[in-house]
Amino acid sequence: MTFRKILTQHIAEDDCHTLSFYQRNGGYSQAQKSLKEDQPDDLIELVKAANLRGRGGAGFPTGVKWSFVPKSSDKPKYLVVNADESEPGTFKDRVIMEKNPHLLLEGILICCKAVNIQTAYIYIRGEFVFATQRLQQAIDEAYEAGILGNDCLGSGLSIDVTVHRGAGAYICGEETGMLTSLEGDRGQPKLKPPFPAIEGVFGCPTVVNNVETLANLPYILEIGAEAYCAIGPEKSPGPKLFCVSGHVENPGTFELPMGIPLRKLIDEHAGGVWKGRKLKAVIPGGSSAHVLTADECDVAMDIESLTAAGTMLGSAGIIVMDDSTCMVDALVNLMRFYHHESCGQCTPCREGTGWLEKIVHRIAHGDGRMEDLDLVLDVCDRMVGKTICALADAAAFPAQSFVTKFQDDFVAAIQNGGSPAWKKRHPSAVGGTASHG
Amino acid sequence: MAENQTNDGTVAMTSWQLNGQEVENPTGMTIMEAAKEHGIEIPCFCYHPGLSIAGNCRICMVESNRSRKPVISCSEKIADGLEIETESELAVSSRNSVMEFQLINHPLDCPVCDKAGECTLQDHSYEHGPDRSRFVEDKNIRHTKELGPNISIWGNRCIVCTRCIRFCDEISGTSELCIVERGDRSVVDVFPEIPIDNQLAGNTVDICPVGALISHDFKYEARVWNMDRKDSVCGGCSRGCNVEVETLDGFVKRLMPRENLEVNDWWMCDEGRYGWRHLYADDRLSQATRDGTALADDSATAALEQLLSESGPVAFLIDPFLTCEEMHLVQGLAASRPGSSVGGWLPEDGIAANFPSGFKISAAKYPNRAGAEHIFGDQVFGNDATELQKALVSSDFNTVVAFCGGHLSSGPGESWAKALSSTPTSIIFSVKSGPWLEGASLVLPATAPIEKDGTWINEDGRLQRTRSCWNPGTEPFSVELVRLQTLQNALGIRGRSLSAAGIFRELAANNDSFAGHNHSDLGSPGLLLSERPAGIAMDGGSE
Structure with a gap:
């Protein structure tokens, strides 16, 4: 079977984001049928059978997640759509929301039917102003057309969708951090248990799904679980959006079957490494994933294959680095990000992210010591798995993999008085500027 | 029904393993609480028994057979079959890691x-922290x-x-x-x-x-290790919050709340906490005076003995700051002088407050009204007081002994001041100077609540032990407990002076409300006396 794009098929068309375009191309037919005819349990079983894995980064089976929500609860249930796409290197949900917002809304309707939900919030990254506008337009259109609100699509069901803008914090993309922020509190992850399915937003059972995950639902209903499972590898099937950025000729978002070889993705779809240079490193799943060396890039882009390769598919944000890249400078950039974004709640992350940035910064600026390399790894060990959420792990993974896999770059920066870029900017510097003297 | 109550009312137990030992604790406990019952203190920073669980400091991480990662023992509950290691390599390294992280940006300004x-950080650093910084x-x-x-x-x-x-x-x-x-x-x-x-x-x-x-x-103000600490009770209101009074060289430096889950949990109010400053206010009395002339402490006692030995029936005006022991001594004096009478004055009510946690501040800004009513009867601040005031104003008594305590209170009001000055011989124990001392024959410096040694009964009827902030022998003047006993000795109604505990035994032998109790069985939560004497209305009473 040839692969058919279902998320980004029409994004080149001018009016692809409008309701009329969407409906002309068969949009909302699955939701219409499903809202009227399907039983919630059958929908959950269907999604389980399709083995739809969450597209936000963790890859948790969506149907299983839905089944955790208590069937009988006297509290209202909520769907919170995670549209706080802020993992560095990731820009896939933005495409859906800007170009195909009704697909997301249709997915929301199906999810709400499956889990008996009347209220959905879309928590969108604050910087996504255009996406927010497009999404709001689509919601307004849908309300007007009777697709949302009371008696959705003539089904008798009432489903409301509200867009809530974040204020630009990475931590608010973490499931429970997002819920806390949505509740109006400081965006900080919560202790689990209780898990959101039992006690989520406003203390009520909550389904948290990623934009791309929900956007897959109409297609699963259309072609059935079996056909869906036939796309890509059995354990993590389906179409997938891959975001390729960095040193390639043709960066962008590419919809391809799960499991596409990384080399093929870079060379054929993203136009290969730019300027005829050689590949040095690839971060395959958003900046929190372990980096791959050029030699490790013969890997399939699916959850299992990348896990086996010691990294992760994550958010499928692929950052390509050519052989001119100084890995020390690249790591400084990443560490600055995690230091800036750590919420500060848990000690290991609050202190560890700052410490890592300071060490790596010092190495880049010519005040590194050989023992700093072991220190970086030890600090990482002391952060991983010791915090409420995974931000500490996300900061430690790149630090660990950069330092171990590209040790030569770090040793050179230590021995030569700084990274090449630093030395170029400060030709007369002897030693560095860091404080320890 | 509590989480660990079974249908037949017994407490359900959970079996788990702590450092290889099979142990049992009531179901629903956290690992930290349960381990503590077995003598294993897991360090913590963010955990506090009176607050919700935040789980952010991570120092209490331990190794669990149920998790790949270390778990936090403040939040994780015990479960059947759970195996917890607090001293395994993972547990120790997790703890040490958190300590190192806590310290990297912490100033070394101890x-x-x-x-x-x-300081918890100092303590844990000493035990779990690195001995140098990387x-x-x-x-x-x-x-x-x-x-x-x-x-x-x-x-x-x-x-x-x-x-x-x-x-x-x-x-x-x-x-x-x-x-x-x-x-x-x-x-x-x-x-x-x-x-x-x-x-x-x-x-x-x-x-x-x-x-x-x-x-x-x-x-x-002080290094904490140089201070003396006394387990005391705040006399600021009728709640009777348990406090620790900390002194340096005999001067109060700080009051801290002391845990008592029956009264104040772990807390106290700021009014009580900062009230100690009034102990050293300009109007505080520390010197006895006879008709306006200063007296040495010994001479003051002698003057008291002389005035009382010459007197006929005596009017006693008590206050709700006196301890039960002091009141018992007053009662003994009153009994030895036929025709004597006892009444009490109450400070004006302040403002009560209730907090979401259940913590309360009482409007009754004194510690021992209930004690006075147990000892002198339920009308001591009511009818008895009204009658006493009338009698004093019409000069029915030749001698009055008045107690005007409470460093935070405004003292007895105008009508009492008038009543006292109408009496030819007025002996006034007072914490501070005020209009009620006008024309007094003998003024004796009195102890403020946190300077007293004895017991009070709070508004719930809980008998609580309070200890003086002074070390024995360092009091700046004879305290009432001593002065009144010396007086009783001189008047021949007592053979020897006793400690507060000894006086309490006498009280317990003579008063059914206290029967069978002594200081040593009060324990840290105090003791709920079975009931107040019948007919007490807490809101009545004369001013």
């Missing part, structure tokens, strides 16, 4: 930090500023445990505090223009595990 000596970078700088009239934040010391914030959210219900900034810039702050100024604010300083929140009152 020598000038008021928390030093009672951190060669610049430390972060965070703000130092006043958060309210009594409290400042020294941001560099803050470990962001959020205890103070949870306190204001959950206990005082005032929510003034928050964390500003993010990551290692995070620090406690108040919202713009809204200082922390609630009635319980001082507790945030107590529960700060480091020296980040500093009480202006105590800043640079």
Whole structure:
């Protein structure tokens, strides 16, 4: 079977984001049928059978997640759509929301039917102003057309969708951090248990799904679980959006079957490494994933294959680095990000992210010591798995993999008085500027 | 029904393994609580038994057979078959890691930090921390500023445990505090223009595990290891919050709440906490006077003996600050002088307060009304007082002995002052000077509540032991407990002087309300006396 794009098929068309375009191309037919005819349990079983894995980064089976929500609860249930796409290197949900917002809304309707939900919030990254506008337009259109609100699509069901803008914090993309922020509190992850399915937003059972995950639902209903499972590898099937950025000729978002070889993705779809240079490193799943060396890039882009390769598919944000890249400078950039974004709640992350940035910064600026390399790894060990959420792990993974896999770059920066870029900017510097003297 | 109550009312137990030993604890306990019952103290910063679980400091991580990662023992509950290691390589390294992280940006300013000596970070650092730092970078700088009239934040010391914030959210219900900034810039702050100024604010300083929140009152006042500590009870209102009075060279420096889950949990109000300053106010009396002339302490006792031995029936005006023991001595004197009469005055009511956590401040700004009513009868502040005042005004008594205690109270009012000055011989024990001393024959300095040794009965009927802030022998004047016994000896109604505990035994032998009790069985939560004497109305009474 040839692969058919279902998320980004029409994004080149001018009016692809409008309701009329969407409906002309068969949009909302699955939701219409499903809202009227399907039983919630059958929908959950269907999604389980399709083995739809969450597209936000963790890859948790969506149907299983839905089944955790208590069937009988006297509290209202909520769907919170995670549209706080802020993992560095990731820009896939933005495409859906800007170009195909009704697909997301249709997915929301199906999810709400499956889990008996009347209220959905879309928590969108604050910087996504255009996406927010497009999404709001689509919601307004849908309300007007009777697709949302009371008696959705003539089904008798009432489903409301509200867009809530974040204020630009990475931590608010973490499931429970997002819920806390949505509740109006400081965006900080919560202790689990209780898990959101039992006690989520406003203390009520909550389904948290990623934009791309929900956007897959109409297609699963259309072609059935079996056909869906036939796309890509059995354990993590389906179409997938891959975001390729960095040193390639043709960066962008590419919809391809799960499991596409990384080399093929870079060379054929993203136009290969730019300027005829050689590949040095690839971060395959958003900046929190372990980096791959050029030699490790013969890997399939699916959850299992990348896990086996010691990294992760994550958010499928692929950052390509050519052989001119100084890995020390690249790591400084990443560490600055995690230091800036750590919420500060848990000690290991609050202190560890700052410490890592300071060490790596010092190495880049010519005040590194050989023992700093072991220190970086030890600090990482002391952060991983010791915090409420995974931000500490996300900061430690790149630090660990950069330092171990590209040790030569770090040793050179230590021995030569700084990274090449630093030395170029400060030709007369002897030693560095860091404080320890 | 509590989580661990079974249908037949027994407590359900959970079997689990702690460091290889099979142990049992009531179901529903956390690992930290349960381990403590087996003598294993797991360190913590953010955990506080009176607050919700934050789980952010991570120092209490232990190894579990149920998790790949270490688990936090403040939040994780025990379960059948759970195996916990607190000393395994993973547990120890996790703990040590957190200690190192806590310290990298923490200033090494213990020598000038008021928390030093009672600092959780110091204690855990000594036990679990590295003996040198691998951190060669610049430390972060965070703000130092006043958060309210009594409290400042020294941001560099803050470990962001959020205890103070949870306190204001959950206990005082005032929510003034928050964390500003993010990551290692995070620090406690108040919202713009809204200082922390609630009635319980001082507790945030107590529960700060480091020296980040500093009480202006105590800043640079004393090193905590140099102070003497006495388990006392606050006399500021009828709640009777359990407190620790801390003194340096005989001077009170600080009051801290002492845990009593039956009365005040872990807290006290600021009115009680900062009230000790009045002990050293200008109007405080420390010197006896006879008709306006200063007397040495011995001569004052002799003068008291002389005035009383010459007197006929005596009017006794008591106050609700006296301990049960002092009242018992007054009762003995009254009994030895036929025709004597006892009444009491009450300070004006203040404002009561109830907090979301259940913590209360009583409107009755004195500690021992209930004790007086047990000893002198339920009309001592009612009819008896009214009659006594009338009798004094019409000069029916030649001699009056009055007690005007309470360093925070405004003292007996105008009508009592008039009654006292109408009596030819007036002997007044007073904590401070005031209009009620006008024309007094003999003025004796009196003890303020936290200077007293004895027992009080709070508004719930709970008998509680309070101890004097002074070490025995260092009192600046003869305290009532001693002076009244010396007097009784001189008058021949007592053979020897006893301690407060000894007097209490006499009281218990003579008064059914106290029968069968003694100081040593009061214990730390005190003792709920079975009931108040019949007919007590807590809201009545004369002024």
